[in-house]
Structure formats: structure tokens, C-alpha cells
Amino acid sequence: MQLFEKNIRSLQGKKGQQWLADLPRMVGQIEKAYGLSGLKPVKNLSYNYVLSGFRDERPVVLKLGIDNEALKREAAALRAFMGFGAVTVLAESDGMLLLQRAVPGESLKSYFPQRDNEAVSITCQGLKRLHQTPIPKSKAFPHIQDWLMILNQDWSIPENYLQTARALRDRLLQTSTKDVLLHGDLHHDNILRNGNDWLVIDPKGVIGEAAYEVAAFIRNPIPDLLAVDTAENIIHHRIGLFATNLGVEQQRILDWCFVQSVLSWCWAIEDGLDTDATYQRFIRYIDPAI
């Protein structure tokens, strides 16, 4: 079974099974309603059903998701980021988004590991542009503080990690200066080449300080990163590059990396994923106690 179908079944049970069965009918309806052609699922499906195709001559992407609220927030974030380096939303309805397709569309993952310094610099340019977006007045987006509340719960994660993450979180939140609208999941696969430019896709939309944003890149592409002998060097080298480029202290970025890996670990547990060993390994490279 494909990873995508496995994810939907394990996360959504019966409802997921039904949604998967309905997909061909939904795609057919949308294809007609919006005059789409040449629709083909992309290769790296994970939680959403994403197809590339055309509307008239224009390259588009159709994204169908079972989590309607998440798709709505994604659309709201993409609309807010319009003109600041994100793909354009062409149409939106319940459970679906029609988007501008980035062409040729290869992701920054294609730069790993050989062109890592360039990838960091592209990410810095991209996030500086994104972070100029005025924060929308609507209450559509949570604050990172809201996300980070789940660290207070009990998790099957070593207690010292949880305690460190909570303490660092509190200190980082108390000392953060300026809030911006963050992408919220700015890893390699969400930064795509579009002509001579790079555009972001798949934003979560969350408010917080800019330094929060770089941690997703620093721990990714996680299985490939951990598979190279020099993973620890790469991670610390990236931290140095981001710090210099963004004018943020290295320690602050390192602390966000720690807090966010524990947060991401909690989410993985919530989603029933078997990723404990991966997080254990990554965290050892950035543990302040080591």
C-alpha cells in the first residue's frame, strides 16, 4: 500500500477509507467544474491528494485534503503571502485548493547534500521575503505559543528532553522581540523552483519570531540528513550560516531547533508514527546537556 493511503487509513480510520474511495469521483467533478486537464497525482503524496495538471494552458496543482480546517488555514496563509514568494491560490472550496503550479517545480531537497550552503541562502532569501507580509488582522492564525502548549502534556519522550524543551520555550517566548507571519513548516520539500525564482508551498500559517522558522530546514530532509556521516557538522554549519545571514544569535537558533524537534516529536506520536529513533538521534546532535 502507498504511504499516502497508509497515512490516511491510520490517521482517519473509516472516514479515511471512505474519503479514499470517493477521491476519483471528487477529482472528476472538480476537473469538469474548473475545466482542468492532464491531471496526474504527484509522486511524493503524504497526507493530501495532490495532482498536477493544466487549466487551459496554465500549469496548476489540485490539492484535496480530508482535513478541511487545515486546508482553509493553508489557503488563508497563501493569500496573505501573495506577492511575498508563495504560489497563488486560484480557487478554493471545501476540502480542495487549486494552486499555481511551480515550474519546473523541483524542491530544495535536490540540493542536499552537495549544495547545502546555497540551499541555506535560498531559504534565507525566501523567508526574509515571506516575513515582510503584514500580519492579517483576522484571528485566522494561531501563535507559536499556542502550538507549544502541548509540551506541557505527558508524552512518551525522555523526561529530561521535555523539561529542557519547556524551559527553553519559556525563555525564548519571553525574550522574543518582533512577531511575523511564519510559514510554519519551511522544509526543503516546501520550497520549489519556479523559473529563476523559488516559491513556497504548503504553509501552516502561524505567528511568531522569525528565528523560529529556520529550525524546520535545519533538521531536514531528516532521514537523508541522518544517513550521512557528517550530519552533526552539517547541522551546526547550517546554524552558523542562518545566524550570520539573519543577524540572530547562534544559541537562539540552536534552542529553537531543540524546542521544535521535541514539538515535532509530540506531533509524530499524536499521529501514531514510529519515529522515536529518528528524533532521539537528531536531538543528540543539538542537546545542550551534551
Ligand SMILES: Nc1ncnc2c1ncn2[C@@H]1O[C@H](COP(=O)(O)OP(=O)(O)O)[C@@H](O)[C@H]1O
Ligand atoms: N503549487 C505547486 N507546484 C508544484 N508542485 C507542487 C505544488 N504544490 C504541491 N506540489 C507537489 O506536491 C507535493 C505535496 O504537496 P504539499 O502541498 O506539500 O502536500 P502535503 O500538505 O501533503 O505535504 C509537494 O512536495 C510538491 O512536490
Ligand SMILES: [Mg+2]
Ligand atoms: Mg508538504
